[in-house]
Amino acid sequence: MVAGVEEAPGCAGHPVRYFCTAGRGLEPFLLREVQARLGATQVEYVSGKVFFTTNSELSKLKKLKSGERLFLLLKKHPPISLSRNKGKVFHEIQKLVIEEPRCWLDIVSIWKHLHGNKVIQGNISKENPKSLKRKSEEEISISTKKQKRKQILETVSDECQVEEHKNCVVPETNNNMDLWTESKTFLEETPESRTEKSVESNNHSFNFRVSCRCSGAIAKVFTSQLFVHLNDIYSVVGIPVFRLPLANREYIQTAGLRSTIAWAMASLAEISAGSFVLDPMCGLGTILLEAAKEWLNVHYLGADISDSQLQGSHENIKAAGLMDKIGLLKASVIALPLPSESVDVVISDIPFGKKFKIRKDMKLLPDILREMERVLRVGGTVVLLMSQDLHKHMGGCISRCVENDTSLNANSDSKNGAAVVKDLNPKEKNGSPRSISSSIKGVETEPFNQKITCFGSLVAVESYGVSLGKTDAFIYKYRKIPAAGKQ
Amino acid sequence: MKLLTHNMLTSHVRGVRPGAGFPLRIQATEVKVNNVDFNQEFVARMIPKVEWGALVEAAESLGHLSDLPPQLPPEYESNEDFLRKVHHVLLEVEVMEGVLKCPDSGREFPITKGIPNMLLSEEET
Numbered sequence: 001m002v003a004g005v006e007e008a009p010g011c012a013g014h015p016v017r018y019f020c021t022a023g024r025g026l027e028p029f030l031l032r033e034v035q036a037r038l039g040a041t042q043v044e045y046v047s048g049k050v051f052f053t054t055n056s057e058l059s060k061l062k063k064l065k066s067g068e069r070l071f072l073l074l075k076k077h078p079p080i081s082l083s084r085n086k087g088k089v090f091h092e093i094q095k096l097v098i099e100e101p102r103c104w105l106d107i108v109s110i111w112k113h114l115h116g117n118k119v120i121q122g123n124i125s126k127e128n129p130k131s132l133k134r135k136s137e138e139e140i141s142i143s144t145k146k147q148k149r150k151q152i153l154e155t156v157s158d159e160c161q162v163e164e165h166k167n168c169v170v171p172e173t174n175n176n177m178d179l180w181t182e183s184k185t186f187l188e189e190t191p192e193s194r195t196e197k198s199v200e201s202n203n204h205s206f207n208f209r210v211s212c213r214c215s216g217a218i219a220k221v222f223t224s225q226l227f228v229h230l231n232d233i234y235s236v237v238g239i240p241v242f243r244l245p246l247a248n249r250e251y252i253q254t255a256g257l258r259s260t261i262a263w264a265m266a267s268l269a270e271i272s273a274g275s276f277v278l279d280p281m282c283g284l285g286t287i288l289l290e291a292a293k294e295w296l297n298v299h300y301l302g303a304d305i306s307d308s309q310l311q312g313s314h315e316n317i318k319a320a321g322l323m324d325k326i327g328l329l330k331a332s333v334i335a336l337p338l339p340s341e342s343v344d345v346v347i348s349d350i351p352f353g354k355k356f357k358i359r360k361d362m363k364l365l366p367d368i369l370r371e372m373e374r375v376l377r378v379g380g381t382v383v384l385l386m387s388q389d390l391h392k393h394m395g396g397c398i399s400r401c402v403e404n405d406t407s408l409n410a411n412s413d414s415k416n417g418a419a420v421v422k423d424l425n426p427k428e429k430n431g432s433p434r435s436i437s438s439s440i441k442g443v444e445t446e447p448f449n450q451k452i453t454c455f456g457s458l459v460a461v462e463s464y465g466v467s468l469g470k471t472d473a474f475i476y477k478y479r480k481i482p483a484a485g486k487q
Numbered sequence: 488m489k490l491l492t493h494n495m496l497t498s499h500v501r502g503v504r505p506g507a508g509f510p511l512r513i514q515a516t517e518v519k520v521n522n523v524d525f526n527q528e529f530v531a532r533m534i535p536k537v538e539w540g541a542l543v544e545a546a547e548s549l550g551h552l553s554d555l556p557p558q559l560p561p562e563y564e565s566n567e568d569f570l571r572k573v574h575h576v577l578l579e580v581e582v583m584e585g586v587l588k589c590p591d592s593g594r595e596f597p598i599t600k601g602i603p604n605m606l607l608s609e610e611e612t
Contacts, residue, residue, distance in 0.1 A: 328602050330602055330604040
């Protein structure tokens with residue numbers, strides 16, 4: 001799935017335990033990726049985080065494409081027990097974070113090792129926690145952009161009752177003195193705080209988040225920050241490995257689609273060396289950029305009808321240094337200037353339903369699919385991102401065609417492997433078309449009784465529900481099988 | 488527009504007989520030559536996907552034939568010299584301004600800033 005994994009170089013020292021947050025729906029991709037790319041062991045997924053162990057170096061860790069933020073794991077304990085006594089809860093949280101200074105020292109030395117001892121000089125003094133100075137708390141934010149903050153907040157589970165940020169302070173000072181200071185935690189309502197699901201208790205309690213931004217000179221004093229996450233399943237403490245989320249790609253100038261999702265889509269598309277990959281609605285080119293960075297020796301082509309989008313694509317491609325990998329053309333997805341069966345992979349984010357009125361664009365959908373199917377060679381794959389509404393209409397298009405193609409089920413020895421058609425309702429006796437797209441978990445699809453011309457040979461393989469932040473969407477993968485009567 | 492991309496394009500004007508819209512004739516007013524790192528594996532893998540005759544014709548029309556033979560030599564995968572020539576033609580020659588002409592209908596598709604405009608009007612689709 002991941003191209004060109006080398007195991008030997010890029011591994012350092014002894015294995016370290018990490019956890020990585022992932023956008024909703026991308027967890028299976030992240031799980032696969034840490035194993036494939038980092039050779040990770042002890043991989044477990046719990047409620048929005050993937051925990052794993054690896055001895056990979058920083059440069060390899062940085063290459064993770066489907067995760068949001070990566071943390072060094074400090075502690076992972078069972079959930080903090082609820083208590084009416086606020087003081088007791090505080091005490092428990094403090095204990096969770098402060099206890100075992102040895103563990104802190106270990107983590108800091110691991111962090112230093114990862115970052116190549118660039119940042120911190122001098123020795124860390126072993127201080128008894130009780131003698132540690134206490135200061136009023138400031139949450140140090142590495143980034144001053146509100147958007148990044150929201151990203152962190154969004155990836156936190158909704159079940160979080162109380163979240164605090166504590167600071168691991170190891171300042172860079174000119175006199176090479178290292179202080180190991182501890183901040184006092186306190187809960188305070190700030191303009192950015194917001195209420196969440198209420199605690200099950202008889203108090204008139206409300207939940208809020210401490211949010212205290214730190215920017216300018218003081219922000220530079222701190223090397224990193226602490227991340228404490230408490231929910232019903234665990235209490236976790238970690239230190240972010242990088243300043244910016246993994247999802248922020250250095251090579252993408254102007255982001256369109258979220259990079260993690262773009263990468264996930266490309267990872268499904270079965271891109272191999274020598275492939276010809278087309279994105280017929282490429283927009284700013286995010287999917288092609290993610291794919292071209294990972295799967296080399298492939299010819300990529302992006303098409304769009306909008307000049308401004310193409311210009312943006314062009315600039316993105318140039319900034320990423322991928323001019324020689326990705327070609328652009330101005331064309332319409334319903335009239336592609338390509339010969340039939342000339343493309344190995346079609347991959348695209350269908351914009352309809354997010355910005356535009358559904359009804360108008362629905363009519364175009366069969367034409368779009370037809371064109372995509374036409375240019376695709378037999379055995380090739382189509383990976384699409386679309387909204388749920390759009391999907392319902394898709395379900396109608398595709399299931400109707402498969403129903404007409406009775407050779408599908410008998411086609412178990414086709415060269416490209418039989419398409420995995422997960423049909424959850426095999427016993428539909430009412431004569432309505434079997435809804436192939438019912439393989440999507442939890443999504444009800446009904447037969448769509450509109451007259452649509454059958455384009456016959458796209459079969460659903462798998463699908464994933466993912467979160468785009470404000471909305472939800474689905475990634476669909478289809479494969480083109482030989483049409484009936486054509487062998 | 489690089490010649491690798493050009494090799495994939497066909498005219499899709501309505502009424503053009505299948506296959507008759509390929510290859511598009513290039514009339515270039517501005518051609519750029521870039522320096523692109525040679526990747527032997529990539530070139531070797533692209534060759535089977537390329538319409539060789541069309542590539543030679545296109546290269547020639549731009550004055551960049553570069554000694555490309557009219558037929559593909561056997562066992563080209565290991566012929567580095569040959570692959571380098573192909574690399575040059577596929578990836579280093581770029582048409583920045585000009586026109587692509589449909590060999591059947593004569594319809595012209597403009598190329599601006601390296602991007603060909605293949606949009607058809609309502610009547611043409």
